[in-house]
Amino acid sequence: MIALGTCHLTRRFGGFTAVDAVSFNLLPGARHALIGPNGAGKTTFVNLLSGALPASEGQVMLFGQDITHLPQHARVRAGLARTFQVNQLFPQFTPLESVTLAIGEREGQGATWWRGARHGAEAARLLDDLHFPEADRTRPTAELPYGRQRLLEIALALALKPRVLLLDEPAAGVPPAESREVMQAIAALPRDVAVLLIEHDMDLVFRFAERITVLAFGAVLADGEPDAIAKDPRVREAYLGTAEVAHG
Amino acid sequence: APRLVQAQSGNFRIGLILPMTGPFASTGRQVDAGIKAWLRRNGESVAGRRIEILLRDDTGTQPDVTRRLAQELVVRERVKALAGFGLTPLALAAAPIATEAKVPMVVMAAATSVIVQRSPFILRTSFTLPQATAPMAQWAAANGIRNVATLVTDFAPGLDAERAFKNRFTAAGGRIALELRTPLRNPDYAPFLQRVRDAAPEALFIFVPSGEGAALMKQFAERGLAQAGIRVIGTGDVLDDDILNEMGDVTLGAITSHHYSAAHDSAENRAFLESYAQVLPNVRPNFMAVGGFDGMHLIAEALKRTNGNDDGERLVAAAKGLSWTSPRGPITIDANTRDIVQDIYIRRAERRDGQIWNIEFDRIPQVRDEG
Amino acid sequence: MRIALHALPWLVAIGAYFAMPEQLPLLSAIAIAALFALSLDLLVGYAGFVTLGHAAFFGLGAYVAGILGQQGWGEPISGLLIAAAVAALLGLVTAPLVLRAGELAGLMVTLGLGLMLYEAANKAAFLTGGADGLQGVEIWPVFGAFRFDLWGRTAYLYSLAVLFVLFLLAQLLVRSPFGLSLRAIRENPKRAAAIGIPVKRRLAAAYVIAAAYAGVAGALLAQTTQFASLDALSFQRSAEGLLMLVLGGLGTLYGALIGAAAFTIAHHTLSEASPQFWQFWLGIALVALALLGRGGLMGALRRMTRR
Amino acid sequence: MADPLLFIENLSAGWGEGLVLEGISLRVEEGQALALLGRNGAGKTTLINTLMGIARQRGGAIRLAGTVLDRLAPERRATLGLGWVPQERAVFRSLTVAENLTAVARPGRWDEKAVYALFPRLAERRRNLGSQLSGGEQQMLAIGRALMLNPRLLLLDEPLEGLAPVIVQGLLFAIQRLVRDEGMAAILIEQHATQILPITDQAVILDRGRIVAKGASSQMLAEPALLERHLGLSLH
Amino acid sequence: MTAFLSVLLDGFASGMLLFVLSVGLSVTLGLMNVVNLAHGAFGMVGGYVCVVLLNRMGVPFPLALAGATVAAGVLGLVLERTLYVRLYRRDHLEQVLFSIGLVFVLGAAVDWFMGARQQLIQLPDWLSGRVEFWGVGLGRYRIFLIAVCGALVAALHLGLVRTRFGAQLRAAVDDGVVARGMGLPVPRLFALTFTLGSALAGLGGALGVEVLGLDPTFPLKYMVYFLIVVAVGGTNTVIGPFVAALLLGIVDVLGKYYVPEVGAFIIYTAMVVLLLARPHGLLKRADA
Numbered sequence A: 001m002i003a004l005g006t007c008h009l010t011r012r013f014g015g016f017t018a019v020d021a022v023s024f025n026l027l028p029g030a031r032h033a034l035i036g037p038n039g040a041g042k043t044t045f046v047n048l049l050s051g052a053l054p055a056s057e058g059q060v061m062l063f064g065q066d067i068t069h070l071p072q073h074a075r076v077r078a079g080l081a082r083t084f085q086v087n088q089l090f091p092q093f094t095p096l097e098s099v100t101l102a103i104g105e106r107e108g109q110g111a112t113w114w115r116g117a118r119h120g121a122e123a124a125r126l127l128d129d130l131h132f133p134e135a136d137r138t139r140p141t142a143e144l145p146y147g148r149q150r151l152l153e154i155a156l157a158l159a160l161k162p163r164v165l166l167l168d169e170p171a172a173g174v175p176p177a178e179s180r181e182v183m184q185a186i187a188a189l190p191r192d193v194a195v196l197l198i199e200h201d202m203d204l205v206f207r208f209a210e211r212i213t214v215l216a217f218g219a220v221l222a223d224g225e226p227d228a229i230a231k232d233p234r235v236r237e238a239y240l241g242t243a244e245v246a247h248g
Numbered sequence B: 001a002p003r004l005v006q007a008q009s010g011n012f013r014i015g016l017i018l019p020m021t022g023p024f025a026s027t028g029r030q031v032d033a034g035i036k037a038w039l040r041r042n043g044e045s046v047a048g049r050r051i052e053i054l055l056r057d058d059t060g061t062q063p064d065v066t067r068r069l070a071q072e073l074v075v076r077e078r079v080k081a082l083a084g085f086g087l088t089p090l091a092l093a094a095a096p097i098a099t100e101a102k103v104p105m106v107v108m109a110a111a112t113s114v115i116v117q118r119s120p121f122i123l124r125t126s127f128t129l130p131q132a133t134a135p136m137a138q139w140a141a142a143n144g145i146r147n148v149a150t151l152v153t154d155f156a157p158g159l160d161a162e163r164a165f166k167n168r169f170t171a172a173g174g175r176i177a178l179e180l181r182t183p184l185r186n187p188d189y190a191p192f193l194q195r196v197r198d199a200a201p202e203a204l205f206i207f208v209p210s211g212e213g214a215a216l217m218k219q220f221a222e223r224g225l226a227q228a229g230i231r232v233i234g235t236g237d238v239l240d241d242d243i244l245n246e247m248g249d250v251t252l253g254a255i256t257s258h259h260y261s262a263a264h265d266s267a268e269n270r271a272f273l274e275s276y277a278q279v280l281p282n283v284r285p286n287f288m289a290v291g292g293f294d295g296m297h298l299i300a301e302a303l304k305r306t307n308g309n310d311d312g313e314r315l316v317a318a319a320k321g322l323s324w325t326s327p328r329g330p331i332t333i334d335a336n337t338r339d340i341v342q343d344i345y346i347r348r349a350e351r352r353d354g355q356i357w358n359i360e361f362d363r364i365p366q367v368r369d370e371g
Numbered sequence C: 001m002r003i004a005l006h007a008l009p010w011l012v013a014i015g016a017y018f019a020m021p022e023q024l025p026l027l028s029a030i031a032i033a034a035l036f037a038l039s040l041d042l043l044v045g046y047a048g049f050v051t052l053g054h055a056a057f058f059g060l061g062a063y064v065a066g067i068l069g070q071q072g073w074g075e076p077i078s079g080l081l082i083a084a085a086v087a088a089l090l091g092l093v094t095a096p097l098v099l100r101a102g103e104l105a106g107l108m109v110t111l112g113l114g115l116m117l118y119e120a121a122n123k124a125a126f127l128t129g130g131a132d133g134l135q136g137v138e139i140w141p142v143f144g145a146f147r148f149d150l151w152g153r154t155a156y157l158y159s160l161a162v163l164f165v166l167f168l169l170a171q172l173l174v175r176s177p178f179g180l181s182l183r184a185i186r187e188n189p190k191r192a193a194a195i196g197i198p199v200k201r202r203l204a205a206a207y208v209i210a211a212a213y214a215g216v217a218g219a220l221l222a223q224t225t226q227f228a229s230l231d232a233l234s235f236q237r238s239a240e241g242l243l244m245l246v247l248g249g250l251g252t253l254y255g256a257l258i259g260a261a262a263f264t265i266a267h268h269t270l271s272e273a274s275p276q277f278w279q280f281w282l283g284i285a286l287v288a289l290a291l292l293g294r295g296g297l298m299g300a301l302r303r304m305t306r307r
Numbered sequence D: 001m002a003d004p005l006l007f008i009e010n011l012s013a014g015w016g017e018g019l020v021l022e023g024i025s026l027r028v029e030e031g032q033a034l035a036l037l038g039r040n041g042a043g044k045t046t047l048i049n050t051l052m053g054i055a056r057q058r059g060g061a062i063r064l065a066g067t068v069l070d071r072l073a074p075e076r077r078a079t080l081g082l083g084w085v086p087q088e089r090a091v092f093r094s095l096t097v098a099e100n101l102t103a104v105a106r107p108g109r110w111d112e113k114a115v116y117a118l119f120p121r122l123a124e125r126r127r128n129l130g131s132q133l134s135g136g137e138q139q140m141l142a143i144g145r146a147l148m149l150n151p152r153l154l155l156l157d158e159p160l161e162g163l164a165p166v167i168v169q170g171l172l173f174a175i176q177r178l179v180r181d182e183g184m185a186a187i188l189i190e191q192h193a194t195q196i197l198p199i200t201d202q203a204v205i206l207d208r209g210r211i212v213a214k215g216a217s218s219q220m221l222a223e224p225a226l227l228e229r230h231l232g233l234s235l236h
Numbered sequence E: 001m002t003a004f005l006s007v008l009l010d011g012f013a014s015g016m017l018l019f020v021l022s023v024g025l026s027v028t029l030g031l032m033n034v035v036n037l038a039h040g041a042f043g044m045v046g047g048y049v050c051v052v053l054l055n056r057m058g059v060p061f062p063l064a065l066a067g068a069t070v071a072a073g074v075l076g077l078v079l080e081r082t083l084y085v086r087l088y089r090r091d092h093l094e095q096v097l098f099s100i101g102l103v104f105v106l107g108a109a110v111d112w113f114m115g116a117r118q119q120l121i122q123l124p125d126w127l128s129g130r131v132e133f134w135g136v137g138l139g140r141y142r143i144f145l146i147a148v149c150g151a152l153v154a155a156l157h158l159g160l161v162r163t164r165f166g167a168q169l170r171a172a173v174d175d176g177v178v179a180r181g182m183g184l185p186v187p188r189l190f191a192l193t194f195t196l197g198s199a200l201a202g203l204g205g206a207l208g209v210e211v212l213g214l215d216p217t218f219p220l221k222y223m224v225y226f227l228i229v230v231a232v233g234g235t236n237t238v239i240g241p242f243v244a245a246l247l248l249g250i251v252d253v254l255g256k257y258y259v260p261e262v263g264a265f266i267i268y269t270a271m272v273v274l275l276l277a278r279p280h281g282l283l284k285r286a287d288a
């Protein structure tokens, strides 16, 4: 069984092909990283998977179901959650409110109109798990320091209890110490949750990933075990440069 | 609980509801000035009671506001007469209040036929469109015009005018070549006039609300319809005295029918012009102003006849059948319909002493509404 | 303390009935305007969806209730419900069009649809009375007992009661998860979709609810004045509703009440004092408020109470 | 003694009524790079934004080459020689890449061509709108845009975030060259202290709005315990 | 056939007028992102200035046009510096509240000085009447409108949208704070542009007097049309609104000529259809 798969997935903007016939599989429970040069099409790929952008061609399958034409919210219902590279938060909501809202939607209570919101306790527990400081939970999101907003970005995705989680540069702007904590929380997700991580911090990537796919110019350049990728000369030239790669 | 108190002394309050702002503001200004002119001329005391006018703005477009204002005026301000009413829908909205409160309601501007039937307390001192239009049709037929296009604004008075013209003109053997209705808002007359040109009638009959006539006449000239041998005929609204002079040479020669022209030659009118000039200098009174002037006169006469008694039913009874010589000429309030009966004049726009006037050259005496 | 604060507007409203028995027509007008502004608040203030054509629903409600009354069904409460249903139906039909277009274009589509309905009502004179308005509306006494009188007592209490009930309902709505999700959509539709909120469906629901509310407001106007006219459908009506809402403050529900009251009273008093130039003073007031007070009157009130 | 390029004394600043920074004193000489370190919320961005005149300065003094900046509008500061790369990048969304660069250009060594040479990717996307760039491309554009001002002092708020490793290397090298060879000065914020300490001359660590450590970068690199204490950072 | 051409040209001219009236709004709303519903009020002021110069002072028509443009521009500049500056960063709806208030104030002020009546002007001889080309007639004034408008479009497109000034302006609108941080004189850019928008409104108002008439309700009466043009045309451009205005003018006039019964339906339907087909403006594709 494949958790999330694509078949010749393509996205064009005018004459420019950002994602070029990508066929890709994410296994249940995978700890998979997607790396590649800037503008390679990683975020666009995630947007296609999550339904934020319609595909020009190709298919997206989630647990065997064709979701290519499902709207975003239906994909979320089906167990697919994502974070954004550039924060997408509710500026006037407090973190607690935001997470409560996400949990409520997950539980299918978003259309309830006759009583107040529940799930406050579960939201608090989730923020505890992520070491989200108590004092920042009830301030408007807009006033939080950037790093805290990044953390909330992840909390919102985790609140949905996804079976497939797509993380677009979750650690960018977060100090290494904290990002490690975050990645630990993600690594500690149930073993059947598949995670796709996009990240330019190679420490994190090689610490986390069991498998790596490299995207360049919209197409798959390489795919394999971390060790093999680290040694691949094409990947070194296009992406890694002379960086030391830690092994975790 | 509030109650209508029957006061027989003190001020006689009149609730005057007019469009003082908005697209029809000039109507309100004219009527208001007409009333002020009457008070200036005749004094503010009638049958021992001081006349007090409470002016309210209905903006000309909101019937529910008009209705509420009428309601407030009778309930809170205890007015003993309602007056004004610039447009048909607004008058219609207020009619039930007059009925229920039993106060006379003097319509000074609105001109659709039906209005007076909506309440036994309504009296009218303006005119009706059929009343002003039918004589135009008759004159046209009698003066060798056989084939006419009509162009009216698409709202109740316009439809009244269209119907009246058609009935009378075809009855007299004429033919309607084309019937056009222009929208009330954003009328661009060019395409309509182009159609008129295509149809090439002998004359074009026009009714548009006052103020609109300017744009229409300009377009008429610009399109060269006159050169194409098409004459302009219409009701006096088109060549409203308020702006006639500024409309310029394009109006010269246009024939219209109406009940009042500022150029009307009579002692009453000269006196009216004089007091009006004291109220609103530099503005020529138009048919709206004379409607206000005569409406005020009607209320005052009725009040005199009841010896200052302000009971609404008695006031209306006293007003019915009244006749007098107005600045426009002899007029009567029909005892049955409570509508106005008046002379209608056929006029031609001409330049006199450097100014343009509607010069009356024919008269159809004592015309009734045939709505 | 909080409860007292919440009860205050309603106590004022009931007090006004006794204190100002001669001002009841104005007070009814305020209640109706408040309901209209409230319906806009649900859509604009909470869901963040601005419309310029909301009068379409107001006017439709007015004509439905009016035509019912004219055709011999003058029972007021069922009239309100039918008007609400018809307005909601129009909302349901037009929602996909309006939501399809996106922000500025959607706004203009609401405007266009509103203007089209206006023209349609104008042309359908056999049904609506055209530019003359709907004549001969007769509304039966409320509960068979309270006649709509010249002083406007029944009209006011009836309008106020309807406003009160719908206000409570609105309050329930905005505090519920549904209401929260509307606010979330306003704050960030992209993220809202990514946490599984069906954005368009929720907005459509808000649109339909707001339409029903506006329909009731229109029906109230038609019933209490026993009259309906084109101006109920006009752009001016939509714009005035928005002005009241912004004046009072968006997204608080109370702002709609305060804004409607303030605007209507200011309009009324100024135009009584100066029938020709009241717009000057009203304009000055609006400009000053826009410059001074963020969040409208409610914002100003909040800042004052916080001190 | 001659004024340093940037002179900050006893600065306090914040947002609205709140105070974030207190008692900050700093100097940056021409041709020097300063690393500004600290945890999330320490006030790094607030410091940079205060220099730009965007956060509110409440006390103390800021001078750029002797000119008092305290009350100057942001645009004046920019023309005096500050080149700012905001943390959120904030490229102009409705301008193309080329327009983003030319709209702010001031004469000097850095022009469109030089920026494209540093970031070839931008040249390829020259006609794209700012809103249609990838995250990393936006970062490059934000840096390029600041360079187009030909500033005397670059303020780089987490400029490496979101850039591919190979680009990071190139950029770090370029900054080093700018400072050493062209005499530009720079303040660099970065979460990964180890990445920028090697290319900066001095370093400052902020914690809760105060300077808690200050010294030569090389010395800091040699003191992992200090970094760990203030940044919660273990180097390996 | 000649009738058709004649009507088509009328529609063209009517669209041109619509454009001149709205172009100021596409500058303030489209480029500056300020919901300036008082746009029509600046047009009205321009119109009245033109009327006064022409009728009371006997100034030649072209000079009166220039006077109207300058007067509206100066008024815009003064109001921008004193009032509008405070509203740039506010909610769009608060801008609506403000600008409607301003419409009321200016409308009432004009009423105070000039009265509520229609204001009319007499065109000079060289602009009145009609010329015929191969049997197709067109009013001289409409030809004049077409010429002025064509020149405006070209000037604005080349001088405002596609220049460094235009890019700086858009940058300032995208993010005023960052733009200032990049050394752009944002307040000056805004003041200049707002002045330009108001001046254009004034010119439009003055040109419109002859065709549309003028009274204190002018700003509200035509507000809907201005909005339609800008919304259908799309923001960030002047060519879009230009095409939109032409299209709407032609559709409106042809509709009135061939199917006068449907009245104003046509223009509204056209607008809704265009908006649904091209939500981001005529010249932009949805996903670009």
Ligand SMILES: Nc1ncnc2c1ncn2[C@@H]1O[C@H](COP(=O)(O)OP(=O)(O)OP(=O)(O)O)[C@@H](O)[C@H]1O
Pocket (backbone or CB within 6 Å): A013, A016, A018, A036, A037, A038, A039, A040, A041, A042, A043, A044, A045, A085, D125, D128, D131, D132, D133, D134, D135, D136, D137, D162, E287, E288
């Ligand atoms: N709406 C759009 N129109 C045109 N081009 C676009 C659009 N969106 C993205 N692109 C282009 O598609 C390419 C891929 O972008 P994408 O955001 O997927 O890159 P990425 O791999 O996530 O890069 P990064 O690592 O920098 O985030 C980029 O070159 C970008 O400029």
Ligand SMILES: Nc1ncnc2c1ncn2[C@@H]1O[C@H](COP(=O)(O)OP(=O)(O)OP(=O)(O)O)[C@@H](O)[C@H]1O
Pocket (backbone or CB within 6 Å): A142, A143, A144, A145, A146, A147, A148, A173, D015, D020, D038, D039, D040, D041, D042, D043, D044, D045, D046, D047, D087
């Ligand atoms: N625009 C703002 N409005 C109000 N408060 C702000 C704003 N920006 C930052 N703050 C507050 O200032 C304090 C310092 O934040 P700042 O962004 O300067 O930290 P930082 O060191 O840059 O953190 P990070 O590493 O997350 O970028 C925080 O408490 C934050 O909430």
Ligand SMILES: [Mg+2]
Pocket (backbone or CB within 6 Å): A042, A043, A044, A085, A168, D134, D135, D136
């Ligand atoms: Mg990306």
Ligand SMILES: [Mg+2]
Pocket (backbone or CB within 6 Å): A146, D044, D045, D046, D087, D157
């Ligand atoms: Mg920061």
